Amino acid sequence: MELRKYCLLFKWAAMGMALIFLTGCSILAPKPAPKPEKTEVGRHLPPKEISPEPVPKTVEEPPVPKPLLPKKERPAEPPVNQQTPMALASVTFSQQGQAYLKNNKPDEAIRVLERAVNLNPRNGENYFYLAEAWIMKGNASQAREFNRLAEIYMKADPEGMGRVQSQKERINKLK
Amino acid sequence: MTVLYLANLTEGMDKRFAGRLWDLPSKIYSDITLLYPGQALNPPLLLEKLDRLGYRPVSGTPSKPGEMRFSKTALEIYLHEFHSPFHEQKSASVWVGLKDSRVTSITRSDMDTKGAILELEPEVLMLYYGPDRERRQLISIGQLPAHLLHAVMAAEDRGFYGHSGIEIRGILRALVANLKEWEISQGGSTITQQLAKNYFLTPERTLSRKFKELLIAGILEYKFDKDTILEMYLNEIYFGQEGPVSINGIGEASRFFFDKSAADLSVSESAVLAGLIKAPNQFSPHRNPERCTSRRNEVLEAMHKNEWLTAESLEEEKARPVKVAPYRGYHQQAPYFMDYLTGQLTSLYSRETLSSEGLSIFTTIDTEVQSAAEKALKKGLERLEAANPSLKRQNPGESLQGAVIVMQPKTGYILAMVGGRDYGVSQFNRAVQARRQPGSAFKPFVYLAALDQYTPVSMLDNSPQTFMVNGQPWTPKNYYAQAEPEITFRKALAQSQNLATVNLAYGMGLERVTQIARAFHFSAPDDPYPSMALGTLEVEPLSLARAYCVFPADGVLPFPLSIREVADTGGKTIESRHATIERLTTPAKAYMMSDLMRDVVRDGTARSLKQMGVTWPVAGKTGTTNDSQDAWFVGYTPNLVALVWVGFDNNDSIKATGATAALPIWADLMKALPQYVSGEWLPLPSGIETLTICADSREIAREGCCPRIMEEIFLSENQPETLCRQHECSSNLEKVWNGIKKILPSF
Known part of the structure; x- marks a missing residue:
């Protein structure tokens, strides 16, 4: 009986x-969060590490966890800048398109840029130059559409975004 | 009076005849084919293509244009010369290094650069001669062997080079025979007369027409020399009908019957073709080989009689069996696409212009994709019939049908179009002319419309309900009766739940379904009805394929493009067609739909795609209509959208679903096109947030509090803002305690 009492005490003390x-x-x-359990609903997403969050010093009020920052890329997919053979092949046509534009040949440029x-489809420069070709052809609505696509794909490139913005202004000036 | 009539006839004839002499058919080309380092190839499809382009395999190193050598480690090819407004190809030898069916390097003899892209010239898909789809390959008389000319003359007009266009004896003989029956039944025409008849006159047999024919023949002889007349005759003459296409001219006939150029015809083969002129279908070597052989022997005898063939050669040639190329139906390339294209072209040019001005029309078709699509459809339909013999039909016109469309989502280029199983049997182009219910393949548009109000984790009521539609009760059903009574938005689409979708449509308002259908250019009624959400609005397959382009194309709808360029005979571009796009939704919503539809392939109705060997990222949606009248699968990657439809024209049940009937065809098609598989998925656009949420409450997860968490993507403007209310930890201590409970569950 005594022994049982001591065991219980020891157990509580240890705990x-x-x-x-x-x-x-x-x-x-900072303690890393427990690994998310795989659930049936969540099967579509690969498990990922959750960024550690510092625990606030006060413990009176329940902490308000901030929503986790959105991930830019899914881990399972190759990064945007990884060049596939198709992407590398497209560079040749991209350059041809730019050369045609320099020579004021928008139709020829569009033909190769579409290729x-x-x-x-991930290279924003192609959309940017397609928009240039449509500006050259005086078609504001198509230029606007391609400018918008350029914006989507060039958002990570500040220099490129500058060009996209100034292109947008030029398009807005078109009748 | 007579003089005036003659002058009038000559003038009319000059007009039509001179024009005809210089008539050049328009050539319809496929797109060019690219080969570049790192590219995966499908060697059988590429070799078929090279064969169609006229590249012949040689055992040594290719040394002349048109020669090639293929091995596992290299494709050596001596390019033809080719000029078009956008493709200048010099004749040069090219070495394409290969390893495991992948291009490792490309070296050209005319360029220093290694790693250059090889652009193979486009293929001629069709020569546009006129509305009747005549097939013809023009030849010049100088190319033809003497024995062919002799055979034709022996069969039709042995005194051709001697008479003046009309043979009095022949006419008299015919007259006597005809007078007996009091109508014109016997010809007895010279080659010149036959030409006159073919060019200018209707087929009726009257005395006045015969008279006109004689007059024209006389004028022809006066105006042209014998060789020109014979050449025109050989290019014009009719050699039979194969399916919907008529074979005209000796060039086309030799290609069709013997699979060789007219210049290479042997004596016996020449005699077969010459014998066909009299009655092409009666003496057809495919249909009546015995009659064809005896007719050939008659021609050979006649050649001998005219001293154009020695006695020994006669015996030798007569002993030869008539060997023709296997009957290929008339394999015209991409015939349904050609009909679609003709429709597009005739809105730009008159049929006369197309058949006479020698235009070059460059299209978007990739013949490798087209060939893969035709093969996949044929194989898939045969497989279905073998698995279920009740699908077989006695009458080929009523057999199980299908359609395939392959497009490039960003530009709307149509790479392949198959409008049916066999163009020879049915020319109805199901890809563009059929109006069918898309069934569940329509659901993505309903879910897209709901994205402002719902998130992927919104719960939808999936329990059976009866709706009143125009005063009538309507009780939709799920495909599997034991479906969960409540289901998430994401899962409802992946599993194609009908009840959840109808409830969703009601939840957001049925008019939203009409709006979205119209935005995607489907025709929708003014008064919406709930079954629209389940795809009861009829659509043309091409419109559906085009609509799916919006998802991988950042929310942009492309115009389906078939013509890229039209050039005149001088090679000058007279028409350029470019990709035109229209914004329909935001890139974030388009991405969200693609992410939802990836689950259709991962866990949903199309999950068998993996077992079929499609292991790269794909999104798509199956569709099956009531009583399995239609089976659909529309699937895509960032590079391609491909649609497959299977069904009967008369709406009989195919007794299979989109997943069992259409999906395997889609898988076969995609596996045959490694050159279009980049393995990449769509990049995450702005406007999408990835959040960790509680799997139970579907609210933002409390770190350390929620026992089951998961990641989900949300539109920035429609994301959960509440923290999980089911698992509230009052203090850090509780969080720690929760952690301990997890670590020491048995303590």
Whole structure:
């Protein structure tokens, strides 16, 4: 009977120590969140690490977790700048298109730039130059559509975005 | 009076005849084919293409234009010369290194650069001669062997070079025979007369027409020399009908019957073709081989009689069996696409212009994709019939049908169009002319319309309900009765749940379904009805394929493009057609739909795609209509959208679903096109947030509190803002305790 009492006491004491220790740890160092359990609804997404969040010092009020920052890319997919053979092949047509534009040949430029887009739909430059060709042809509505596509794909490139913005202004001036 | 009549006839004839002499048919071309380093190839399809382009395999190194050598490690090819407004191809030898059916490098003899892109010239798909789809390959008389000319003369007009266009003896003989029956039944025409008859006159047999024919023959002989007349005759003469196409001219006939150029015809083959002129279908080597052989022997005898063939050669030639190329139906390339294209072209040019001014029309068709689509459809339909013999029909005109369309989503280029199983049997182009219910293949548009109000984790009521439609009760059903009574938005689309979709449509308002259908250029009634959400609005397959382009194309709808360029005989561009696009939704919504439809392939109704060998990222949607009248699968990658439809023209049940009937065809098609598989998925656009949410409450997860969390994507403007209310931790201590409970569950 006595032994059982001591065991129970020891158990509570051990638990209490563990609790204090773990609380201390959680206050002193940011604790990584438990790995998300795979659920049926969530099967569509690969599991990912959640960025650690510092625990606030006050413990009276329940903490308000901030929504996690959106991920830019899914881990399972290749990064945008990874050049596939198709993407590399498209560069040739992209350059041809730019050369045609320099020579004031918008129809020829569009012909090859469309080929470049079909090979690599992720390259914003192709949409930018397609918009240029449509400006040259005086077609504001098509120029606007391609300018918008350029904007989607060039958002990570500040220099490119500058060009896209100034292109947009030129399009708005078109009748 | 007579003089005036003659002058009038000559003038009319000059007008038509001189024009005809210089008539040049328009040539319809496929797109060019690209080969570039790193590209995966489908060697059988590429070799077929090279064969159609006229590249012949040689055992040594190719040394002349048109020669090629293929091995596992290299494709060596000596290019033809080709000029078009956008493709200048010099004759040069090219070495394409290969490893495991992938291009490793390209080296050209005329360029220093390694790693250059090789652009193979476009293929001639059709020569546009006129509305009747005549097939003809023009030849010049100088190319033809003497024995062919002799055979034709022996069969039709042995004194051709001696008479003046009319043979009195022949006419008298015919007259006597005809007088007996009191109508014109016997010809007895010279080659010149036959030419006159073919060019200018209707087929009726009257005395006045015969008279006119004689007059024209006389004028022809006066105006042209014998060789020109014979050449025109050989290019014009009718050699029979194969399916919907008539074969005209010796050039086309030799290609069709012997699979060789007229210049290479042997004596026996020449005699077969010459014998056909009299009655092409009666003496057809495919239909009546015995009669064809005896007619050939008659021609050979006549050649011998005219001393154009020695006695020994006669015996030798007569002993030869008539060997013709296997009957290919008349394999015209992409015939349904050609009909679609003709419709587009005739809105630009008159049929006369197309058949006479020698235009070059460059299209978007990729013949490798077209060939893969035709093969996949044929194989898939045969497989379905083999699995279920009740699908077979006695009458080929009523057999199980299908359609395939392949497009490039960003530009709307139509790469392939198959409008039916066999163009020879049925010319009805199901890809553009059929109006069918899309069934569940329409659901993505309903879900797209709902994205302002719903998120992928919104719960939808999926329980059976009866709706009143025009005073009548309507009780839609799920495909599987044991479906969950409540289901998430994401899962409802992946599993194609009908009840959840109808409830969704009611939830957002049926008029939104009409609006979205119209925005996507489907025709929708003014008064919406709930079954529209389940795809009961009829659509043309091409419109549906085009509408799906919006999802991989950042919310932009492209115009379906078939013509890229039209050039005149001088090679000058007279018409350029470019991709034109129209914004329909935001890139974020388009991406969201693609992400939802990836689950259709991952976990939903199209999950068998993986077992079929399609392992790269794909999104899509199956569709099956009531009583399995239609089976659909529309699937896409960032590079291609492909639609497959299977059904009967008379709406009989195909006793299969989109997943079992259309999906395997789609898989076969995509696996045959490694050159279009980049393996990439769409990049995440702005306006999409990835959040960690509680799987139970579907609200923002409380870190350390919610036992089951998951990631989900949301539109920035429509994302959950509330923290999980089911799992509230009162303090950090509780969070820690939760953590401990997880670590030491058994303690």
